Amino acid sequence: MKELTTHQFILISIFLLLSTKILTFQPIVYESAQKDAFWSILFGAIFDLLILLVVCFLLIKHKDITFFELLNKIFGKIVSRIILAVMFVFILFKVVFLAEETFSFFTKFLYEDLNVWVYILPMAFVCGYFSIKGIKTISRTVEIFYFFVLLGIILCSLTSIDGVSLNNILPCFEDGMHKTFNGMLTQTFYRGNALILLLFMGKIKLSKHFSLKFLGATSFATILVLGVTLVFYLVYGPSTTYVEFALADLPQYNPFVSDLGRLNWLCVVVCVIALILTTSIMLYCLSLILRWTFGFKRSLISTAFSEFLIVLIAYLNDFSIILMEQKILSSWQLVVGIGGGIIFILAILLLLLRRKNEQSVKI
Amino acid sequence: MLTKSLVKNISLIKEAFHNSQDIIVREFMSFQKTKSALIFLDGCVDKQFLISGVIKPLQETKTKKNEKINDVAIQKIVSFAQVSKEKDFNTIIANINNGFCIIFFDGETEVTCVGSSKWPIRTVSEPPTSAVIQGPREGFVEDITTNISLLRKRLKSPHLIFEKLEIGSYTKTQIRICYLNGVASEQIVQLIREKLSKINIDGIIDSSYLTSFLEDRRHSVFRQVGSSEKPDIVASKILEGRVAILCDGSPIVLTLPYLLIEDFQSSNDYYSTSTSATFLRWLRLFGAIFAIMLPGLYVSMMLYHYKLIPIKLLISISSSIEGIPLSPFLEVLFIIFLFEILYEASLRMPRYLGLALSVVGALILGDTAVKAGLxxxxxxxxxxxxxxxxxxxxxxxxxxxILRLVFTILGGVLGFYGIILGSLFLVGYLCGMENYSAPYFAPFGPYVKSDQKDGMFKKPITDFVMRPQSFSNKNKVRLKK
Structure with missing residues (x-):
């Protein structure tokens, strides 16, 4: 069933590409890439755009079947379930990270002392509601809020331009390219959100010039992230190490913005909305994978199970974004980020290879 | 089952009504030789019409040989009125209940039913709940026939259909499903028809009784059936492809499918300039948002996020709340309850007392409570x-x-986080609602581009080329250029 219009799908793509890269992303990359962090993120973005191209191609090519059906058709039941399991873990850790990112964001900006359960239970309720109601409800909600989120991000970045200094990123590649490469490795976990979009295959009413609209919009989102990144690094420079949240901290310490009033609160609202909606989208995807894999008929069960796993992992991780960051930068990065990415790319290659073989047999 | 005996037939009818005192039987000689009787309900018929239009002609006319009495009565004497021959006893009883006068002739097993009802009805006037500065001032009344004529007056088309239904085992309330054939979606009409015909209730007193049966989500706080007291509004909705439901005894006409945006549209918007209509719609939207959120925001700011309040304002508020025994959360809750109680009491009280009470409530109670430091x-x-x-x-x-209360509690318990979560949940809930396959939050969630012209930005009527796309309808083009 076609549940999404092209407009809705594009907005979901923008949310998925934006929301995970506006807070902790820039400070983390700076730790490993230092002054070359921006270039590192720029190269990383190119990798994301390449995945987007593959996703766009697959969405158009197989517009009438779901991703699960496609995997089943090409790889059979077992392999397709393995691929989905890898994807599940990949998204699961992203959601845990998002939830922890939001929690530490709250404890810094909104509450001096926030009980983790007071935070997690209402969040689980709202995100769970969205996941159970399905992508139709989520996409419609995204349609309501996207304008405010984009406006907030642009406003927060633009108003901080006053404090920029080019010296903070120039000269680039002073110590060679290894720092840039290190920074790119750090990003692995943040990248690859475009792969999640494959789960919406067969659910989109493709309009005319779909590829143009989709690639245009996602490029815009990528440019927006690069814009926020550039302004952030140009404003903070070496002191980035002491900053936790890129977009939220951008207007906070800027004298020009302080004169305007409490603009950072606008940013807080924007970030929270973006994070919760993105968490809901990812939770829906987890629930969808479980339904495909285990044949759950009710989304309530699959959502509840996914939420349980998220809370369990976050609990074992002490709900700490710092611990999570450390894990991401070490073992998890390898397992979840690179492993997932490689398996996926392999899967796509196999798919293309099999199609090529079929065509040659026909000839 | 009727017999040929007039006396027996009269007693049958009287028995059916359990010898109720308001059943009037007037016996007379018709066609100068036949014993006849008129039976009707007292107070429900036009007696003047009965004397001049029925009894008198029947007494004066003669019948020829082989002429059937009922046919003569129908064709020659009372042909100007709503009249029919009837044999079925239940239909005869139903007709008497509907204000018909029944003519029984001795020796006949058939009766003549004459539509002579004259119910006490209110004259057409401006509805008190939908007063307008510009535009038509007519409002629906409690009489369904008048309401039908008010709609017919505006939509003079053979495509305007009124489907008849009768609901309520005791009230036998007349219901009409009204729509424009070729414009309204057949699926929607069929769905409404099915839902209404399934109703098996003892009585329908007002159209509001029908709403619960027509709603998809019966426990939702949001209304899902549109209603209006103004024929111009209902006519315009029918033109858009909606279906109207008229209920006898109610001045409120229901319309379906219903979208949330309809409550932000006023009939005034269509009779004034598009710029002023746009301005007023935004005003309504901000009014509604602030009405829901402001107490919650105030409570959350005072309890958790006082940094958000500008310093001068914070000092001013702090000095005002000094010495107040209740926390801002309980204080706001207390005032909200007080406000709602005063509102409810002023509605139920006699008009003049209600006015006095509101003055007492607003000025004296409020002022005293502030002065007392409560x-x-x-x-x-x-x-x-x-x-x-x-x-x-x-x-x-x-x-x-209700939402104001919910958001106040969310703001008091969870602060800003609660309000943001609540807002997301509220919008998500509204976006997830569908009303007769029409998204409740359209044209915003989902975004329907062509319907934005009558959304928060109202465009001139010259731009209304297409009918709304947010819900299903036929014959999409409204304005041919």
Whole structure:
């Protein structure tokens, strides 16, 4: 069933590409890439755009079947379930990270002392509601809020331009390219959100010039992230190490913005909305994978199970974004980020290879 | 089953009505030789018409040989009125209940039913709940026939259909499903028809009784069936492809499918310039948002995020709340309850007493409570302000009051986080609702581009080329250029 219009799908793509890269992303990359962090993120973005191209191609090519059906058709039941399991873990850790990112964001900006359960239970309720109601409800909600989120991000970045200094990123590649490469490795976990979009295959009413609209919009989102990144690094420079949240901290310490009033609160609202909606989208995807894999008929069960796993992992991780960051930068990065990415790319290659073989047999 | 004996037939009818005193039987000689009787309900028929239009002609006319008495009565004597021959006993009883006068002739097993009803009805006037500055001032009344004529007057088309239904085992309430054939979606009409015909209730007193049967989500706080007291509004909705439901005894006509945006549209918008209509719609939207959120925001700011309040304002508020025994959360809750109780009491009280009570409530109680140090002026001002704001969307007033309470509790318990979560949940809930396959939050969620011209930005009527796309309808083109 076609549940999404092209407009809705594009907005979901923008949310998925934006929301995970506006807070902790820039400070983390700076730790490993230092002054070359921006270039590192720029190269990383190119990798994301390449995945987007593959996703766009697959969405158009197989517009009438779901991703699960496609995997089943090409790889059979077992392999397709393995691929989905890898994807599940990949998204699961992203959601845990998002939830922890939001929690530490709250404890810094909104509450001096926030009980983790007071935070997690209402969040689980709202995100769970969205996941159970399905992508139709989520996409419609995204349609309501996207304008405010984009406006907030642009406003927060633009108003901080006053404090920029080019010296903070120039000269680039002073110590060679290894720092840039290190920074790119750090990003692995943040990248690859475009792969999640494959789960919406067969659910989109493709309009005319779909590829143009989709690639245009996602490029815009990528440019927006690069814009926020550039302004952030140009404003903070070496002191980035002491900053936790890129977009939220951008207007906070800027004298020009302080004169305007409490603009950072606008940013807080924007970030929270973006994070919760993105968490809901990812939770829906987890629930969808479980339904495909285990044949759950009710989304309530699959959502509840996914939420349980998220809370369990976050609990074992002490709900700490710092611990999570450390894990991401070490073992998890390898397992979840690179492993997932490689398996996926392999899967796509196999798919293309099999199609090529079929065509040659026909000839 | 009727017999040929007039006396027996009269007693049958009387028995059917358990010898009720308001059943009037008037026996007379018709066609100068036949014993006849008129039976009707007292107070429900036009007696003047009965004397001049029925009894007198029947007494004066002669019948020829082989002429059937009922045919003569129908064709020659009372042909100008709503008249029919009837054999079925239940239909005869139903006709008497509907204000018909029944003519029994001795020796006949058939009767003549004459539509002579004259119910006490209110004259057409401007509805008190939908007063307008510009535009038509006619309003629906409790009589369904008058309401039908008010709609017919505006939509002079053979495509305007009124489907008849009767609901209520005791009330036998007349219901009409009204739509434009070739414009309204057949699926929607069929769905409404099915839902209404399934109703098996003892009585329908008002059209509001029908709403619960027509709603998809019966426990939702939001109304899902549109209603209006104005024929111009209902006519315009029928033109858009909606279906109207008229109920005898109710001046409120229901319309379906219903979208939330309809409550932000006023009939005034279509009779004034598009710029002013746009301005007023935004005003209504902000009014509704502030009415829901402001107390919650105030509470959350005072309890958790006081840094958000500009310093000068914070000092001013702090000095005002000094010495107040209740926390801002309980204080606001207390005032909201007080406000709602005063509102409810003033509605139920006799008009003049209600006016006095509102003055006592607003001025004396509020002022005394502030002076006594029970509540603070900022909290009173915020609740009073939001109370007034909630009337920018009068049809959603109750919903706004409930949501205001919910958001105050969320703000008090979870602070800003609660309000953001609550807002997301509320929008998600509204986006997830569908009403007769029409998304409740359209044209915003989902975004329907062509319907934006009558959304928050109202465009001139010359731009209304297509019918709304947010719900299913036929014959999409409205304006041919």
């Amino acid at each position: 509540i603070s002026p900022p909290a009173v001002m915020i609740v009073a302000l939001t109370g007034v704001m909630s009337y920018t969307v009068p049809n959603q007033n109750v919903q706004i009051s």
